[in-house]
Structure formats: structure tokens, C-alpha cells
Amino acid sequence: MVRPAGKQSCGRVVLVSCLALLAAGLIADFLWASSHPFSSAGMSLPSSFTTVIGKLPPNSDEKDSKKKKDNARERKLSATFQDLAAPQLQWEKMAAAPVPRLDGAAIQIRNFLYVFAGYGNINLVHSHVDIYNFVDNTWGGRFDMPREMAHSHLGMVTDGRYIYIVTGQYGPQCRGPTAKTFVLDTDTNTWSDFTPLPVPRYAPATQLWRGRLHVMGGSKENRHTPGLEHWSIAVKDGKALEKEWRSEVPIPRGGPHRACVVVDDRLFVIGGQEGDFMAKPGSPIFKCSRRMEVVFSDVYMLDEEMKWKVMPSMPKPDSHIEFAWKVVNNSIVIVGGTTEKHPETKKMVLVGEIFQFNLNTMKWYVIGKLPYRVKTTLVGYWDGQIYFTSGQRDKGPDDPAPRKVVAEMWRTKLILSP
Numbered sequence: 001m002v003r004p005a006g007k008q009s010c011g012r013v014v015l016v017s018c019l020a021l022l023a024a025g026l027i028a029d030f031l032w033a034s035s036h037p038f039s040s041a042g043m044s045l046p047s048s049f050t051t052v053i054g055k056l057p058p059n060s061d062e063k064d065s066k067k068k069k070d071n072a073r074e075r076k077l078s079a080t081f082q083d084l085a086a087p088q089l090q091w092e093k094m095a096a097a098p099v100p101r102l103d104g105a106a107i108q109i110r111n112f113l114y115v116f117a118g119y120g121n122i123n124l125v126h127s128h129v130d131i132y133n134f135v136d137n138t139w140g141g142r143f144d145m146p147r148e149m150a151h152s153h154l155g156m157v158t159d160g161r162y163i164y165i166v167t168g169q170y171g172p173q174c175r176g177p178t179a180k181t182f183v184l185d186t187d188t189n190t191w192s193d194f195t196p197l198p199v200p201r202y203a204p205a206t207q208l209w210r211g212r213l214h215v216m217g218g219s220k221e222n223r224h225t226p227g228l229e230h231w232s233i234a235v236k237d238g239k240a241l242e243k244e245w246r247s248e249v250p251i252p253r254g255g256p257h258r259a260c261v262v263v264d265d266r267l268f269v270i271g272g273q274e275g276d277f278m279a280k281p282g283s284p285i286f287k288c289s290r291r292m293e294v295v296f297s298d299v300y301m302l303d304e305e306m307k308w309k310v311m312p313s314m315p316k317p318d319s320h321i322e323f324a325w326k327v328v329n330n331s332i333v334i335v336g337g338t339t340e341k342h343p344e345t346k347k348m349v350l351v352g353e354i355f356q357f358n359l360n361t362m363k364w365y366v367i368g369k370l371p372y373r374v375k376t377t378l379v380g381y382w383d384g385q386i387y388f389t390s391g392q393r394d395k396g397p398d399d400p401a402p403r404k405v406v407a408e409m410w411r412t413k414l415i416l417s418p
């Protein structure tokens with residue numbers, strides 16, 4: 001008599017934990033969908049979600065759970081609590097890019113913004129370059145990238161003519177990275193191969209400094225684990241002057257999606273995150289699944305001593321800004337990004353401000369509001385105006401979670417703090 005009862009309650013425990021696990025799994029999926037790049041996925045819950053919730057065993061103490069719920073509601077933070085006060089700016093909408101892009105890359109050379117790669121949607125990646133001309137505000141000059149080049153999470157930098165394109169993710173969803181590295185000569189629009197990185201990375205910080213191409217941080221091969229390694233190789237006119245990459249002083253904190261900027265012979269690494277979406281184990285399409293990331297506001301600087309120094313932090317944590325910056329008048333200007341997830345909903349929260357790091361005073365300022373919150377913007381500067389295009393925008397003024405991948409191009413007069 002004891003036995004069947006024992007068995008039954010054991011069975012119930014198993015059932016409950018199975019349902020709990022299932023629910024947890026679906027909630028994780030839902031979080032991915034809601035923080036997910038692509039509108040259709042983010043719009044509605046899978047019907048199974050509601051079904052399973054309905055099937056969950058009713059709580060024996062309903063009063064108690066009701067009390068808990070009410071408390072939770074009282075504690076509920078505004079979805080937009082991370083927005084900062086900032087001046088409103090006059091934004092002008094320019095010609096949209098030929099394709100929408102998330103996690104693309106961009107390099108400005110004179111009056112041209114070269115825009116590379118990126119996801120069009122989670123199952124489609126671009127493998128070409130589009131060019132915006134700031135003089136007549138038109139797009140054109142499309143040409144293909146090499147077939148072997150990564151399609152997102154690239155490291156990229158220019159010396160003013162040659163663009164170095166280092167490692168990155170190869171293919172859509174959450175596929176693996178490639179270590180393959182290339183050079184584009186923008187005078188002739190011709191590509192050449194370059195020494196592959198010792199191991200592949202996702203979205204490593206990349207810069208040219210003191211005659212060397214530096215690559216550091218990013219995510220390791222599983223897309224999630226932060227890498228601390230830092231390599232460099234001597235370069236000139238698009239060619240490596242050495243046979244191998246050399247190991248350099250590791251960065252204090254690893255991870256992808258940071259701004260890496262050289263000004264006045266100092267190298268800055270700004271913001272970024274630890275952790276990222278990973279491929280679902282066993283998924284034949286490497287389906288992206290959410291892993292909790294930690295976004296940070298840290299700023300590190302490397303000077304001739306080759307020791308990392310801690311600089312004043314950003315006004316708030318900011319990631320997905322690797323091509324979202326420009327240097328203007330000894331200030332680093334950063335447009336949009338992602339900040340820490342919402343503590344209640346755990347949804348990804350986009351950034352709707354422009355930041356300025358004034359290198360004369362070593363102070364940060366919030367210098368303006370964007371037309372919407374947006375991450376992985378591609379930024380240019382021309383004739384007193386700051387431009388941004390592409391990326392993934394928010395759901396609306398009251399919902400900072402990511403939704404639509406955009407092609408729009410916007411500009412406004414840049415007003416810096418002295």
C-alpha cells in the first residue's frame with residue numbers, strides 16, 4: 001500500500017519537474033524570440049507556450065501565490081528605465097541602404113562609407129559591400145566579398161586605403177567562426193588574402209596601432225566564452241611584414257562587440273559584453289539560442305608602456321558598438337548599442353543615446369537622443385554631421401526590446417560638449 005503511493009508521488013514529482021523544465025525551455029525560447037533580431041519571430045508567442053502554462057498543476061495555495069504576484073507587480077520596473085536624459089536633436093532621414101543589415105561592418109574613407117556583410121534576417125547573410133557617398137548622399141558601387149570571408153562579427157580597420165577584415169562568423173544563425181582574414185584595396189576594389197588569425201574569434205576588437213594590426217578579445221569558438229587573447233602583426237600597405245601573429249598583453253576583460261579606437265597614439269577599448277547567443281546543441285541549422293550576456297561600461301587604454309589602464313566608465317553599459325563610433329575633434333562619439341538586460345523581463349534593452357568621450361577632459365557626456373533605440377549601427381561623419389545607418393531598432397518608444405532590422409540612414413548636426 002505504501003509502495004503505489006510512493007510510486008505515484010514520485011511520478012508526480014517527475015511530471016512536475018518535466019513540465020517545469022519544458023516551461024523553462026519555452027521561456028528561454030521566448031526570450032530569444034523577444035530579444036531576437038527578426039520581427040516575425042519576436043511578434044507572437046508559440047502557441048505551445050500558452051498550452052503548457054495552462055497544463056501546469058494549479059498551485060495548492062492560491063492566496064499565497066496571488067500575494068506574491070502583487071508584490072512582483074509593485075516591484076516592476078519601467079521597461080524603459082535605462083534611458084538617459086539627453087538633448088533632442090533634429091534628425092534628417094537620408095537615402096536608405098540597399099539592404100537592411102544587422103551585425104554588419106563599416107569603414108569610412110574620405111567621403112565614402114563602405115558597408116559590409118551583416119544579417120538581412122536570421123537565416124540570410126549578405127556577402128557584398130555597399131558604398132554611401134556623403135557628397136551626393138547616394139548609395140552605389142556594390143561589389144561582392146570573397147566567398148570565404150565571414151558574414152558578421154568581423155574585426156575591421158583601415159589605414160586610409162587598405163581595409164583589413166579579420167575573422168568573424170561564417171554563415172547565418174549562430175554558425176561557427178572562420179579565422180580567414182582579407183585585405184581590400186579601396187583604390188582598386190580588389191581583395192587579397194592575409195595571414196589567418198591563430199584561432200577564430202567572434203567580433204574581436206581590432207585596430208591599427210604603431211604599424212601593427214592588433215586583434216583582441218571577442219568570443220571564442222563556441223560564440224559565448226569571452227577570449228582575453230591579444231595578437232598583433234606588423235603591416236604595411238595591405239601586406240603582412242611578418243610570417244606570424246605575435247602574442248601581446250591580454251585584455252583585462254574579454255568578449256565581443258566593443259569599440260576599439262586609436263587616438264593620439266593611445267588605444268582604447270570601450271564597452272562590450274561577456275557571453276552571447278550560442279548554437280543550440282545538435283541543431284542542423286545552428287539555431288541561435290539565448291545565453292545570458294553581461295554588458296559592461298568599462299573603458300581600457302593601452303599606451304607606450306603596454307600596460308592596460310582603466311579609464312572613466314561609459315554613462316551606462318553599452319555593447320554592439322564596434323562600428324558605431326567616430327573620432328571628431330579629439331572626442332570619441334558612440335551611437336546607440338545594447339545595455340544590460342531588463343532585470344524583470346530579462347529582455348535585451350537597446351540604447352537610444354549618443355555618447356561623447358572627450359579626450360581633452362577624459363569625461364563622458366550624453367549628447368543627444370536618437371530617432372529610436374538601435375544596436376549595431378554603422379556610423380560616419382561628414383561636414384559637421386553625424387550619420388548612422390543599419391542595425392536593429394526597438395519595438396517603439398515604450399519598448400526598448402529589439403525588433404526590426406533596418407536599412408535607414410539618418411543624420412544630424414553633431415554638437416559636442418567642450
Ligand SMILES: *[C@@H]1O[C@H](CO)[C@@H](O)[C@H](O)[C@H]1NC(C)=O
Binds near residue numbers: 414416
Ligand atoms: C571641431 O573643431 C573645429 C575647429 O575648432 C570647429 O570649427 C568645429 O565646429 C568642431 N566640430 C564639432 C563637431 O564640434
